[in-house]
Amino acid sequence: MATVKVMSADRAWSPTAGILVAAFIGVLALATGALAFAGRVSPGINPLAGLTPELSTTVRGTAGLLGLLTLAATCGLVVWRQPRNLFGWVLAATVMTLGIGSVAGAYALYGLAINPGSLPFADLAAYSQKVLPDAVTVGAIAAILLFPDGRLKSRRWFIVIAAALVAAGADVLSGLDDPFPIDVGIGGMQPVPITVPPVLWPVGAAFGWASSAFIWQSGIGLVAGAGVITRMLGARGDTRRQLQWFAYAAAVYVIAALVGTAQGLDSLDWLPALVYQPLQAFARSEMAAGIAGWAGFADLVAGTILVPIAIGIAMVRYRLYDIDLVVNRTILFGGLAIFVTGAYAVVVAGVGSLLGQRAGANPVLTVITIAVVAALLLPVRARLQALADIAVYGRGARPYDVLSGFARDVGRAAPAAQLLPRMAQLLREGTRATASEVWVKVDERLHLAASNPAADSKLLVVDTTDEIAARLGGACRLAPVYRDSELLGALVVVKPRGEHLNHVETRLLDDLASQAGMVFERFRLVQELRESRARIVATQDAERRRIERNLHDGAQQRFVNALLALGMAGADGPVEGRRELQAQASHEIQAGLNDLRDLARGLNPPLLVEEGIAAAARSLADRSPVLATVDCEADGRYPEAIESAAYYVIAEAMTNAVKHSGANTVAVRIGEANGQLEIEIADDGAGGADARRGTGLVGLYDRTAAVGGRLRVDSPVGGGTKVKAELPCA
């Protein structure tokens, strides 16, 4: 039901609402940016390692500005595309609150700390910082729980939102007794030199017991995160991918936040001294400060840029299925970054502290670090890649292994009959499909050559790729296989309901299809050769039967008749009757001889052997029951097999013209061009000859193909039949 609702919401787009939301948040972002840059340097800011305070402020301000603009775009997009989705509106409201808070914070900072007294109501703006962050927290938790379709997983989850509201209220009230100064800005980082009105202090004091409410909020946030994860594990198809994007961005955000607490290692004094000392040294080092600073910055970027982008992708469903690739790369590069940093920390800070030197002061240690990192980079990278692949693709085949594995099999020149099932198997594993099929074009039709899981009947044959798609329904994706722009077949994968191929899997399918040409061609040639051989054997058998029948009913019977007549003539009887019987015997023997002669000529026309194809063709024409003309430009002699094939083509085509097409005239043309003996037989009969049906024409194809020639049959219904053979004779 939820899916249906989202689908209908999809269609009812609301550009106006989206633009208004995005514009409103955008204006807030720009206002924040303008105020932040007006001051350039914020008091109390922790500069990023390696940067001047001015530059740090600029970088942070820029990131904050970009973050808000990204959020603006995301909210606008979500409201635009899914105006009926509650999630979009909650998100938009939350981000608007955040935007107002940002403006107010920057306003207060500028008006109270950087340029005191320059702005009116700066103190009110500062007071707002006591309320707005809590409102944002509640909104964020609600949004998390409503993602992605605007519905709670169940009514019980409303309790979580209620708890968030209570905690937020407690936090606001308990914060009213804040001593000087008030902290403002994102994350409450920056102090301004005022305090809340003293009349409110007693209220704050009364709620002093709730001063740890922000910890409750963290707990509630964790519960909401767990909600997303359980929802993700229970979801399928698109919804699962949407949740995965969201979870991914959130995970990066949380990890960055954890790394940002690097300096907190200092407090782990309950650890054994041997472990604690290096940790303490690290925590107090400049590097730890640097890591914390940059991690905090990464946290800011992840929270305000990465999360909104992930939400945008999830809601708009653009490249929804590339989440696998993104997670894969994140694990790889994130892991590498941790490895390099860790190596530096161990060698420079750890070893350095044991040596009693100030971290980073010893160039030798730096060189050692570089050497260690350089030596281990490749193996670590390989391990990380394997880890990332397993995390994303499971322990089955990975897309790139599939390709290289297949290339190896092709290289080993395994028989096509084995390669195709292997291909189907790799295809299915590599794309994590429920089924895969390999279709190869043989004799102008597509045959199901292999499938995984193996199909019961292998005798499926269709005419077009559309039929394949229609057979499997909408859940399949088909990649045609071409070679020199000729369709050789297709690869097909079937995904589970509601799933799609991600970018890597799509590329795998396409890459495999582009590599499959050679194998397909090989399979097709082998298959066609096998079929052609079978046809030739069948034709030979049929021919033998025909000859036997011919002999039995023809010459043999004639001679037996003659024997009978002679026997009766030899018996007692009147002389007149005897003469008549002898004449009859003589006639029968003559007829039997004629039968034998015709049969022998049909088997191996002596004229062809003695005089060549032109004379043999003229002889055929002379004996034809219809008007047959022979136009011969090539009167030379050719290899025996070529002449024989040419004669066969002419004889068979003429027979067909007489027997099947009801032609009145047949025109035979024999010519030679470009090392090819060209034979053309055209009749004025009914046409409509089909090469696929009727053994005669197929026999001609096989016969010409056997000598490396080509045969074309042009036979429009009602337009006569033209058979043209090109036989290599050079």
Add this chain to the structure above:
Amino acid sequence: MRVVIAEDSALFREGLARLLEGAGLEVAGRAADGRELLRLVEAQVPDIVVTDIRMPPTHTIEGLEAAAEIRDRHPEMAVLLLSQYVETTHALKLLERGGDGVGYLLKDRVSDVRQFVDAVRRVAAGGSVIDPEVVSQLFARKRRKDLVDELTERERETLRLMAEGRSNSAIASSLHMSEKTVEGHVRSIFSKLQLEPAAEDHRRVLAVLTYLKA
């Protein structure tokens, strides 16, 4: 004696009828295929059927099948099969159902009208006639060591001629020996093939069968 003829070649069928009528037999029916033959046999109940083996519609062994059916329905009715070639398999199939009143000849044999008519009469009288071609094919066949191997060269030749349906006197003239000698060979054959004393004709057939099946 009444004959029904089955043969798909009209010329040969008419010639055959003329030949048999010339020899004083009554041609009671002429069929062009197996089905028609069976119908005529039921209608005419002849003494002997002379049929081609290969006839429409399948041009394989219609005549042989019709013969088997006729023998099933009328065990006393004689059947002479004609063919353009001989198959020992066909001959054995024919004889396995009992060798009396069956014959199997090449069509070529019509050239000796007297001998052919004689064969027809002998089959009609309950004898068995197997074409010499079949016999020589069987002789050429490598055979098992068994009763037949006990026979002497002379006895084997005698048996071969017996298999062709020849009488003792015919065998005697053919092998250039006295009829008495032939009779002695025949007795010796019967005892070596362990055939119990019975009507001579019957024992002759059994001897031939033993020989053919060996």
